[in-house]
Amino acid sequence: MSLSKAPKAKNPAELDWSNLGFTYMNLPYRYRAYWRDGEWRDAGLTEDATITINEGSTSLHYGQEVFEGLKAYRCKDGSINLFRPDQNAQRMQNSCERLMMPKVPTEMFISALKSVVKANEEYIPPYGTGGTLYLRPYLIGVGGNIGVHPAEEYIFSIFAMPVGNYFKGGLTPTNFIASEYDRAAHKGTGASKVGGNYAASLFPGQLAHDAGFSDCIYLDPINHQKIEEVGSANFFGITKDGKFVTPKSPSILPSVTKFSLLYLAEHNFGMETEQGDIYIDQLDHFAEAGACGTAAVISPIGGFQYGDHFHVFYSKTEVGPVTRKLYDELTGIQFGDVKAPEGWIEKV
Numbered sequence: 058m059s060l061s062k063a064p065k066a067k068n069p070a071e072l073d074w075s076n077l078g079f080t081y082m083n084l085p086y087r088y089r090a091y092w093r094d095g096e097w098r099d100a101g102l103t104e105d106a107t108i109t110i111n112e113g114s115t116s117l118h119y120g121q122e123v124f125e126g127l128k129a130y131r132c133k134d135g136s137i138n139l140f141r142p143d144q145n146a147q148r149m150q151n152s153c154e155r156l157m158m159p160k161v162p163t164e165m166f167i168s169a170l171k172s173v174v175k176a177n178e179e180y181i182p183p184y185g186t187g188g189t190l191y192l193r194p195y196l197i198g199v200g201g202n203i204g205v206h207p208a209e210e211y212i213f214s215i216f217a218m219p220v221g222n223y224f225k226g227g228l229t230p231t232n233f234i235a236s237e238y239d240r241a242a243h244k245g246t247g248a249s250k251v252g253g254n255y256a257a258s259l260f261p262g263q264l265a266h267d268a269g270f271s272d273c274i275y276l277d278p279i280n281h282q283k284i285e286e287v288g289s290a291n292f293f294g295i296t297k298d299g300k301f302v303t304p305k306s307p308s309i310l311p312s313v314t315k316f317s318l319l320y321l322a323e324h325n326f327g328m329e330t331e332q333g334d335i336y337i338d339q340l341d342h343f344a345e346a347g348a349c350g351t352a353a354v355i356s357p358i359g360g361f362q363y364g365d366h367f368h369v370f371y372s373k374t375e376v377g378p379v380t381r382k383l384y385d386e387l388t389g390i391q392f393g394d395v396k397a398p399e400g401w402i403e404k405v
């Protein structure tokens with residue numbers, strides 16, 4: 058008896074580029090490298106979508122797993138952009154430090170990304186469809202290990218799949234609900250992009266979906282008074298006097314999209330910016346709010362349910378003007394239509 062294998066992805070010619078969801082597709086190639094005896098070995102592309110590992114692997118029992126997520130964008134002139142891949146490399150190195158795993162050097166990380174994009178190039182959605190090629194790098198502890206200590210061997214891999222909007226509707230606002238649960242502890246692994254945080258988020262996420270919300274909003278794990286994460290995206294708000302504000306806390310995942318928006322708000326639009334506390338009893342200060350991340354891009358938050366309150370930020374149906382402006386600037390840069398700040402775009 059064996060479990061089902063994901064079938065090969067459809068031929069690119071048969072894909073409906075404008076209606077891609079966010080679902081796994083078994084593309085022709087993925088990258089793999091193996092850490093043994095203190096170095097990365099046997100690195101390269103493979104057609105095998107499965108991994109065979111020892112049953113005692115730390116990734117299976119103790120969550121010794123880190124991952125990343127970024128996208129390749131098809132530009133108007135046919136070229137291909139990666140958006141700030143050095144930031145993902147750095148963040149994965151930070152996650153590895155927290156989980157005691159060997160780091161993938163930035164150069165190796167970026168050249169591996171490029172090799173996966175090039176090998177699956179025909180699966181990059183055409184410019185203008187809104188689709189992108191999502192890239193998922195990850196690193197797992199493997200080997201007959203079972204004792205609670207870091208593995209001695211590791212696998213680093215990157216696969217790809219064409220994706221559309223993460224939250225249905227794109228720039229249409231959706232509603233979120235405050236969770237009674239925490240995804241990460243105050244000094245836990247919230248700032249690391251690790252599988253364990255996601256395991257902890259599945260149940261609260263399901264409760265939110267069952268209640269008719271897009272996802273849940275996690276509050277600070279100490280007092281449950283401040284907004285932290287929007288499901289698997291960062292939160293931002295635009296105050297009534299035009300300031301761009303995002304929460305600051307050791308249990309928030311440092312989003313590349315969030316830092317990019319902080320920069321663009323300040324430098325391209327001359328807005329004041331702040332990383333600080335966002336108290337749920339002071340939401341009246343905000344004129345607009347949204348979720349941001351690679352998968353979510355920018356998704357406007359329409360309403361926010363906490364306890365008996367239902368707070369509407371800008372509108373339940375329309376995106377606010379500042380959110381739209383930031384979205385256009387960010388996606389313009391990613392698809393190569395707007396001049397990028399120095400070092401943000403890596404051509405494949």
Ligand SMILES: *Cc1c(COP(=O)(O)O)cnc(C)c1O
Pocket residue numbers: 126250286288289290291310311312313314315349350351352
């Ligand atoms: C990956 C992730 C984000 C978004 O980070 P980006 O670098 O913008 O993609 C936000 N929150 C969580 C919990 C994440 O895992």
